[in-house]
Amino acid sequence: MTEASLENGIATIKAHIKTAPTAPGVYRMLSKHGDVLYVGKAKSIKKRIVAYTQPNRLSVRLMRMVAATTSMVFVTTRTEAEALLLEASLIKRFKPPFNVLLKDDKSFPYILLREDHEWAQISKHRGARRHKGQYYGPFASASAVNRTLNTLQKVFQLRSCTDNTLETRTRACLLYQIKRCSGPCVGHVSKSEYNDMVAETRAFLEGRTSGIQKKFATAMQEASDDLEFEIAAIFRDRLNALTHIQSHQTMVNAMVDEADIIAAAEVGGQVGIQVFFFRAGQNWGHRAYFPKHDKSDGIEDVLMAFISQFYDNKPAPRLVLLSHAVPDQALLSAALSERMDRKVTLTVPERGKKADVMREAIRNAKEAVERKLAESASQTKLLEGVAQLFDMAEPPKRIEVYDNSHIQGTNAVGGMIVAGPDGMMKNAYRKFNIKSEDLTPGDDFGMMREVMERRFKRLIKEDADKERGHWPDVLLIDGGKGQLSSVMEILHDLGVNDVTVVAISKGPDRHAGREQFHMPDRESFMLPLTDPVLYYLQRLRDEAHRFAIGSHRAKRAGDIKKSPLDGVPGIGPKRKKALLHHFGSVKAITGADVRDLEGVEGISRAMAQQIYDHFQS
Incomplete structure (x- = not known):
């Protein structure tokens, strides 16, 4: 962040103040790429965004956000409660880097x-x-x-x-x-x-x-x-x-029939949240969450953002017990009540059995954060080992691992998995259906070249200045010197020369632990069998292999389900079903004449002729 960029951001916001509505609603701050930097709600949008033009009252994080802002978008709502609900929905949709983000929000069974x-x-x-x-x-x-x-x-x-x-x-x-x-x-x-x-x-x-x-x-x-x-x-x-x-x-025994307990605890600047579900007088389990947030965010602000996003795609119970009072608690209660069309109460228990249960939930949340931090410390140490092993200046923030899967060249798929300081980044996984018709079936080198070319051409187009954090620090390729050469050739042609590239090949008799590592301008080497970094790289390689095989099997299963009738124009599921019920098999359909085809319900003479011509041509 420079002083000039901060001034430019403030000027952008001041220009938008002139047309900003005074009604309640949601505002979005956008970067020069059109990415959403921040989503906020306000009772009066115009009054709220004025605060961003006073840098002496902003934290360092907010100054960085303002400096990156080149445009703004406003959406008005009828009430502030509606704005709160819309804010949570947009945060989950755009995942702005300057908001508190709820990660791993899968649907519940x-x-x-x-x-x-x-x-x-x-x-x-x-x-x-x-x-x-x-x-x-x-x-x-x-x-x-x-x-x-x-x-x-x-x-x-x-x-x-x-x-x-x-x-x-x-x-x-x-x-x-x-x-x-x-x-x-x-x-x-x-x-x-x-x-x-x-x-x-x-x-x-x-x-x-x-x-x-x-x-x-x-x-x-x-x-x-x-x-x-x-x-x-x-x-x-x-x-x-x-x-x-x-x-x-x-x-x-200490609870009502229907309630959620949401307890937050902070350890080392990281907030962890435990949610317990009670329905019909029974404990239906609990789950830990670790929202992405800035260390300067208070536990109450993190908890507030978590609750609004958490109930964006799931029903809220009549009672939600909280470990901390949150900002706009009454507004949040009103918003959830409006969404559920019944009263939803948010309260902090202070005494009695509910307070005892809350203390137990807070203890669970604290222990979950401590375990998370211990895992993160272990992950950090492993990434430091990777950096040392591959002669990198600093630990990698993004490792991309590639593997191909096919059967004699058919249904060929390339798989990419991503790992970083927080472990596997499954939302960043990608599969590549091999499209080139010039490849010899089973040409692994050619497949890897195609995958790399498609991956980095798109990356250069979408993130040429490397500001979005999508560029890898390490490419780990499942293969030997041939795959390494194919990858380096493509990267050289595209002008990419600042990525560490490593190929990992299996040892003699595919013996786990005897893998060889290949890097440009460096002799191949092996690691001691007990080296933790070796175990880590093996896990990454195996995860890429699992993902590539799974993608290949899904594609193959889809092809198996395809029918010759799929290629006939005008034949949808209903007509296909009618034809199969009438003739009993696709083979019988391909051998039928026009008169027989016309006898099927829903098949006109023109359609019968079209089907006949398709199979006889």
Whole structure:
């Protein structure tokens, strides 16, 4: 940042003040490339952005942001609460470098009780809610869902199979044999009995368990009194499974039926956040988050930004317990209430059982940050070892690793994985479908040349001045001297000469630990078997291999699913299905005459002639 660039940024903002609205809304600061630097909300946009023209009141971070600003965009909203929600959405969309960013915000799994079939189905669900039924969650992880589903199968014995499996089975499956399904597919349970199980399942997932326990206990006693000991044993096992899951809810007794606990802790300038999910009086797991933020950001500001982004794509419960009071807490509560169309309360518990639970959550958050920092320190040490090994001036911030995958040249795919100080950067992974028709099948050198050419031509076009942080410090190539030469040739042609390039080839008999490293103008070398840097580079190489193979298999699977009918103009899924149902196979379709094709529902004479000509040409 120079004084001139700061003055230019302030001048840009002053120019935009003249046309800035006084209404509530969201403003975006843009760089010279059009990248979003910062997203902010305000009750009055015009009044808010005036503060950025007073450098003596800005932190160093904000001065850097202002210096990089060359343009601004404004969006007005009806209320400040709407502005808060829009701000969170835009931050997640653009990932501005000067905002607090919530990383690893994957969708949460739910339990779906489908009720659009006469035999209700229970299953794990993630993604869009396309099915009619009740969705219970969120659960912190797939394993938390699986544990609950496992218990539900033992206790209530609802089907988990697909509709097609249900309709085509002629004998009960293994789940019925091990007493985890009541067997509706083969009539082992009546419709009324099954509906009772559905009602009990719903009651359990909504926290109404006492009546279920009493019912099972009564049924077990009655069966025992009637000397029906096998039936009594079934109810005993179901009762035990129900009691088992309740006995593991150690924190629940102090809680209400539905709440999220969000606890933040700061260690060494890094804020970590733990979220516990309580639904239906049960603990449905917890997850740790480590938002990306500047060290000057206070824990309350980080927590505020986290909450608004966290609930951008998931429902908020009626009660959210916080470890710290956050700025604009009332506004955030109003915004979430508006979105959920019901009251959402945000509060900091100060005494009683809820405060005890919060202290436990804060302890978990602190321990999570300490583990994260320990892992980061280990990662930093490894990157320092990489820099020393490859004669680099400083530890690399971005390592790109490349590998190719194909079967005798078919479905060839190049894979690129990225690693840095925070570990694997999976959102930066890329695959390259090999497009060149001039390559000899199986030409690994030619494939690598194509991948490198496409990667760096685009990089030069999009980030020629290297300001966006997309340029690699190290290229790690899976291969030997041939692959290294191919890569260096392309980089030389493109004028790229400031990237460390290393090829890693497998040792004799592909022995792990005996890998050889090849670099330009340097003799090939090996590392001691116990060197931690060797293990690290092996992990990177193996991850690139896994990613490339996975991409290749996905492409091959897609090709296998393709049909010769896909190449016929005007033939979509509906007509394809009609043709296959009528003729039974693609081979029969290719041998049919126009009159036979015309006899298929939805196929006109002109379309029949087109299909015939396509296969006979």
